[in-house]
Amino acid sequence: MRKGQSEVIGLMVIVLILIFMGVLYLGFANLAGNDTLASQRVGIETENALNAVLRVNLENYDDKTIQDLIVECGGGFDCNQLENALKEVYTAVLKPGTTFSYWVLMEDEEIYATSTCQIGIVSSYVFVRDGIFYEAKLRLCKT
Known part of the structure; x- marks a missing residue:
């Protein structure tokens, strides 16, 4: 085997290793992206459910x-x-199997709370009525 041929084979091995590493990276990045996308969907669902x-x-x-x-x-x-x-x-409004927690603050003091779930995505909505600030918060949880 000539020196040039061995260099080309070495270069091909390096390229194959890089391609293999790239495929692994894309596979793992795609798995992490699915969780983020699902989390974003639940966030949008929570926001829409509260505002509507x-x-x-x-x-x-x-x-x-x-x-x-x-x-x-x-x-x-x-x-x-x-x-x-x-x-x-x-x-x-909510999909079957979805539980929620809801609480309301008036001037930063809790005036109402109901809790059927502890971990989930929270959305809040602030409004003013007669010069008093109210904040409604909704947490959606998938069971």
């Missing part, structure tokens, strides 16, 4: 919105209407 539900007029509650029920709850009224409305709406 806050603005819907509820027939069973005198056409009040969830925001109206939050303000009533923070104003010293009973929070049972808010709790029942949240359960009713999110049972209809």
Whole structure:
């Protein structure tokens, strides 16, 4: 074998090793990307579920919105209407097998909380009513 032929074979071995390493890298990078994509989907789902539900007029509650029920709850009224409305709406909106936690802050003080899950993606929505800041938070968890 000549010297030139051995150099070409050595170069081919190096190229094959680099190609093999590249394929391994792409395989592992793709696996990590799936988790990130799923996490982003759940984040978008959480954000949409929170924003949409806050603005819907509820027939069973005198056409009040969830925001109206939050303000009533923070104003010293009973929070049972808010709790029942949240359960009713999110049972209809969320996919089967999805649990949620919901809590509301008024001027950074918690006025309402319900928790059926501990680990998940959280979304929050801030609104002002009569000069008072309210923050509604939703956590979705897959079971």
